[in-house]
Each structure stands twice: as C-alpha cells, then as structure tokens.
Amino acid sequence: MARFLVTGGAGYVGSHVVLALLDDGHEVVVFDNLRTGHRAAVPEAASFVLGDIADIPKLDSLLAHGPWDGVLHFAALSLVGESMQHPMLYMSANAGYGYGLIDACVRHGIKRFVFSSTANLFGAAGEGPIDEDTPIDPGSPYGESKYMVERALHWADRIYGLRSACLRYFNAAGADPAGRAGEDHRPETHLIPLVIDAALGRRPALTLFGQDYPTPDGTCIRDYVHVSDLARAHLAVLPLLNERSVVFNVGTGRGNSNREIIDAVGRVSGLEVPWQGGARRAGDPASLVASPTRLMQATGWAPEFTDIDRIVQTAFAWRKTHPEGYGG
Secondary structure, three states, X not given: OOEEEEEOOOOHHHHHHHHHHHHOOOEEEEEEOOOOXXXXXXXXXXXXXEOOOOOHHHHHHHHOOOOOOEEEEOOOOOOHHHHHHOHHHHHHHHHHHHHHXXXXXXXXXXXXXXXXXXXXXXXXXXXXXXXXXOOOOOOOHHHHHHHHHHHHHHHXXXXXXXXXXXXXXXXXXXXXXXXXXXXXXOOOOOHHHXXXXXXXXXXXXXXXEOOOOOOOXXXXXXXXXXXXXXXXXXXXXXHHHHOOOEEEEEOOOOOEEHHHHHHHHHHHHOOOOOEEEEOOOOOOOOEEOEOOHHHHHHHOOOOOOOOHHHHHHHHHHHHHHOOOHHHO
8 A cells, every 4th residue: 555645636637536546545645725626525535634735834744744655746727718817827826836846745755746737738739649749839828837847847857856757638527437526616617517517407508619620510629538547547657657757648549529529418418408609719729639659558558438428428427416516
C-alpha cells in the first residue's frame, strides 16, 4: 500500500482518481478548498484536509507528516472562456500556486508528481490525432498556465530529481460506472451534462457555440475520454516515475462533434434535446483529438469506454440518480 496526496481531489476528475487509488488499496489524503469541489465527492475511506494550495504554511504542515509516495495535482481554475476574460487571474492562480506546490514537494523530499495538464496546449492543432510531438501553441491563457507548470516540473526534475508525469487530456466525460461519483460543476460548463439537462427539461434549450467550423457538421470535435479511464491512466504512469519523467497525451484517438453528442444523448435517454445555434466561443479550436499511442505502449493502458453512447449512459445514470448533484 502506498500513500498519496491528491490536490483538488473533491473535484470531478480528482474524485474519480481518488476512487481508483482506493480501489487499488492505497491510502489517500485529499487537499481541497471546496470552491468548485464537493465534500460529498470525497469517499469516506479517504482523509480530507480543507485548504488552498496558495496557503504554503498549511501545505508545508501537511507534507511534513509523511511519508508520501507521490502527489497528484488537480487543483486549478479550468474554464477556457473565463481565462480569455481574466488571463492574469489564471496565470497567477494555476502557474503561481503550482510553482508553490512543486517547491513544497521538493522541500519535503517527495519523488513523484502527477500533473493534470490539458489538450488546450495545442491550440488550433488541426484535425489530429494529436501526439506529443505536436508543437505547443496554447489556445488560451488557461492552456498557457498549464504549460508554465509543465516547464516548472521539467526544471524540478533536472535540478532536484522530482519525477513527474504531465497528462495532457482532452474532454473528461461520464461518471463512475458504480454510481459512486459523477459530474457536478456549478455552473455546469461541460457539454454532455448540459445536453442531458436540456433533454430532462432541467435547463433551457442548449446553445451550440459555433456551427461554421471546418468539420463535417460545422460543430467542434472533441475526444471524449471516460473519467474512469482517465483515472486509470493517472495510476498507470506512477511506476514509470521511479525511473524518469514522462509526458503523455490521453484520449481515445477518435472524436465526436457537438451534434453527435446531442444525438447520443437522444439515443440513450429516448428524449428529444432542444438546442439552438450560437456564435463561436473565444479560444475554442475546431478539433482536438488525442493520439494515446505512447501512453498505451509505455504502460499497457487502454480506454475501456470507446463508444460515446457508453460514456453518455454513465453520465445519464448519474444525473438521473443525483438530480441535484452532490447537493441532493
């Protein structure tokens, strides 16, 4: 059994990684400020510490109570559109506080660090699939802030020997198949839960941002990777960090357009999805599809949920049983 600290472990992806770590028999401590996460998303088997990664003295106090087998870092501001409106906020929060966390890990002798990065590093990379050699050209201040943390981790390895895995993933989607966790953003910004809520009549007609992209149906294409598959990827890279730092793109290798997501929700739910067209949203590339080949070759990881209907089924089941999310 190993012991891990998960920052942002009360959030969407972080909480599913916590479940995967616990399922694997590890001890987990969650550190989260609950600004966007939910206390109810933290399983009883995990310890919880309320705190902000900006609070270096509190981080130091927590990390001093080792030993730790690694830190998995998810705590961040994560809205592309918001970052286009408040770029300096994203730079200072994601990059600046990330630097503080990395420095604290170095001070306390932590040797392994897994970082939740983003596919937004690649901006308008084209139709894809996007591999790790694709030129970095962040599509927003959010993507830029994540890349700044990646560069800090590069130097923390070279200078201090802190081994890191930077996982650049695309659109996390779905919910724990056993119904233990799901998606509950406030406000919700991810497409699949928004489409589900529109189908259930829980929100007005959905607005699709942009229908004139250079894609087959004119709407954006994204690589939707199931959140439980994503969680397994975070665990799969840990053994590699005993020898070296790594950078991987994570996804399914195929994309679905916004219109295809609407159709999938309609099929799964048996309901009509009301929607309307809207203008493009700043910072949104036409297509982001990952090539996960290097991750698969290095770790043996492979996505289990490769069909969009299966991903939507888990999200729909969670929403049906948790109509108020974690507040119900």
